[in-house]
Amino acid sequence: MIISESVLEELLKAFPQVRPQIYFKSSLTALSHAMEDQVLAGVDRPLVIASFQRERFYRQEAHRYLRIAERTDQVYVLAAPETDFVDRQDYETIAFQPADALSQEWHLVVLGAHYASCLICRERQQPDPPANIQDLHIDQSRRFEGIWTFDRQTVYEAANLLLKRIQIYRPDLAAKTELMLAQIKTDATCGFNQVDPGPFAERLVTYLQAGQYKLAKAYRSIAEKERKERLINSITAAVRRSLNPNEILQVAVQELGKVLGAGRCLIYRCKSTDETATLEYEFLGSCGYAASSPAKRQPPSFDTHSLVGQSWSLRANPLFQEVVQKQEPVYVEDTHVDERLRETQSTLTQNGQIRSWLMVPVLNQNQLLGIVELHYCSTPHKLERSELEMVEAIATQIGVALIQAEAYANLEDLNQQLAALDRTRSNLIAITGHELRTPLSTIQVCLESLASEPDMSPDLRQVMLNSALTDSDRMRKLIQDFLTLSRLESGRIEWRLEPLPLEECVDLALSSLQAHKYDTPLPKVTTQLPSELPLVQVDGEWLVEVISKLLDNACKFTDSTGQITIEAQRTGGKMLEVIVADTGRGIESNRLETVFDRFYQEEGALRRTTGGTGLGLAICRQIIAGWGGRIWAESGGKDQGTQVHFTIPIVQSSLSDKKPATSRRRKTR
Incomplete structure (x- = not known):
């Protein structure tokens, strides 16, 4: 059977002068426990009627009603069954339909010879909470409208209403409830209250203290989240404001060190295979206090010194090796007693003044990009979970920033390449x-x-x-x-490397120069090759091509009264350096690199006074690079002449140095 009328409404009709109040569920829980404690602390055998809305709410208090049933045989518990709400031998259980009005109400009636109180409430419907609010917080903030009173007449009426409901739900309890109704009717005008405030005061104070503790804990949690959010926002703002990794890492190390109150905070880039890392980004605190634990602060015994610019050992650091292996943070609360640091304590912990040590990896797709370190230097620091989560969140942001910066740098390189291609296209057209x-x-x-x-x-x-x-x-x-x-450029050249004397290649290049027809007389060309030069390991045909193009370039930009010199010297290693110098027009310092670009023309493709395609030096660079050598130009500036240097490998054999060089002499053409 379903009864749709509310017990609260019936009680208010009987006592129109009574005004209901609003209670939160946490308040009702405190009041209910205080009333139950009054029963447990008393000596009489009162009537106890409780309505729990749902069976799951009753199950949380079932153990208390077992204790109450030991004090009195007049205990009635009502609830809407969900699983196993069945009759008990200790006290009476009464089930009602989930659609009944009682399913929206909260009742507790305690009626004794010298003591009476009741709590009659009905839940007020609230809008659905946001999905991100935890159920526990929602349950504690449920609101009820109702009456809490010690007035015996009101308590008698509430007991009368609930006992009549019990007769309807459980007809088999009619005889038992009739006796109680008759007793209530007889005592309605002659009873009195003798309230002991002790159990109420203790229970309510307990709940008040528990509520304050939960509130303080919630405030701490909010403060931690706010601190973490502010820190992450500052790092995110730095990432958005600039793609310069140096600026981002500097902001991150300062903000993280301040928020966590570390004696030192380090952020450095490294790979898992690096032996050492150079420390560039550092925050220094006064003594390494923990910002979140002011009670733990100790007077500073020393100032933390800077490690910026030092080479930080990685290979010899067991904590770094553990981070690389596990790809997880590693924390040492006290370096003085940690077994992993026993051998390296003098070089790492003492020199770095480290007492507590946290290392958090900066990862991207399981690849190590860097490390975030926190050092607490005065006393051991107990790291809280929220602090570790904060550092991990910042490490994630740093990883994103480094990847973005790298991507931006690659994009800039691509843009430069596209610009170079565009210039090449324009030059090619010209x-x-x-x-x-x-x-x-x-x-x-x-x-x-x-x-x-x-x-x-x-x-x-x-x-x-x-x-x-x-x-x-x-x-x-x-x-x-x-x-x-x-x-x-496509790598389709097959080099035919062989040991050759440099002078033979120079002679062939000079012969090719003489065979070329120029409009004006050639400048004086002189070779100044040492008498003892090792053989070079090159492709002779292509080396002649390089020397010929360099001589051709020198002749174009040198007057007939000028001079061109070919020299060579050992570099002290496995290479031989060749210099083709002239006394001609010279090259400005800002163009010493660009002259080796494809289609480069100093005077412009359409207004130059000398012939050529602008491909000669680009071809020379590709040939020399193909042998592992290098080519570059030097010049004092306009009309100061030019020296083009290039290196080529020598034959690594003692015979090359002992070969007689009878033909190596000074030549002038």
Whole structure:
């Protein structure tokens, strides 16, 4: 049977002068326990009626009602059954339907010869809570509207209403409840209250203290979360404000050290295979206090010294090895007694003034990017879970920042490469227009003249033919340079390395220079090769190509009254350095690197006074790099001449140094 009328409503109809109040569930729990304690502390045998809304709420208090049943045989417990709410021998259990009005109410009636109190309440419906609020907090904040009183007349009426409900739910208890109703009716006008405030006061004080403890704990939790959120926000703001990892790590180390009150905080980048790490980012505290535990603070015995710029040992640090192996934080509360640091205590903990030591890895896809360290230097520090979670959260943010910074740097490199490609495309168009169209126009004019003028004199005809041949050779060299550079850059060249004397390659390059036809007389070319030079391990054909192009470049930018010198010297290692120097136009210091770029023309592709494609030095660089050497240029500036240096490997054999060099002499051409 379902009864839809509320007990509270019936009681208020009987006593219209009574005004209900609002109670939270935590308050009702405290009042109910205080009333139950009054029963347990008393000597009479009172009537006790309790309504628990749901069986699961009753199960939390079942042990208390076993104790109450030892004091009196008039105990009635009502609840809406969910699993096993069955009759008991100790006291009476009464089940009602979940749709009954009692399922929304909370009742407790205690009626004795010298003591009476009741708590009659009905739950007020609240809107659904947010999904992120914990159920425990929701349950404690449930609100009830009702009456809590010691007035005997009100208690008698409440007992009368509930006993009549019990008769309806459990007809088999009619005889037992009729006796109690008759007794209530007889005592309704003659009873009195003799309330002992002791159990009430103790219970309510206990609940008040427990509530204050929970509130303080909640405040601490909120403060920890706020501190963590503020720290993470500052790091996130630094990440958003700048993609410079140096700025981000500096902000992170300062904020983390301040919030956690460490004596020292370190953040450094490293890999799992590194032997050492250089310390660049550091926070120093006064003495390593724990900010979250002021009671633990001890007077400082020393100031923490800085480790910035020092080389921090990783391979010899057992804590670092454990972090690498487990990829998890490692904490040592007292380094003086930790077995792992026994052998390295003097070099690490004493020099670093470390008493408590935390190491947290900065990871990305299981790859170690760096380490966050906290040092407490004066006394051992007990690390709290919230502190560790905070450091782990910051390490995660640092890992994201480092990856973003690296990605940004890679993006900048790609942008620079794209810009270089765009410049290459522009230069290629300019060179194609100038270096191909101009000779083609000349060849076309010469051939048209020869075809349309049959009476042309033999001398003029020869001039036309020579012009066409010269420009066709110019086009052939341009196309050959394009193909050569393409093959070198794609790695399709097969080097035929062999031991060769450098002087033979120089002689062949000089012969090629003399065979080339220039419009103006060549400057003086001098070779200054030492008499004892080791053999070089190179591809002779390509070495001649390098020297020829360098000599050709030097001749183009040096007057006929100038001088070009070819020199060579040992570098002291496995390489031989060759220098081609001239006294010509020179190169400005800011262009000493760019002259080796493809299509580079100092005067511009369309207004230069010398011929060429701008590919010669780029080809030389690819050839020298293919042998493991290096090429670079030096110059004092405009009209100060240029020296082009390149290194090539020598033959690693004692015979190369002993080979007679009868042909190695000073030559002038």
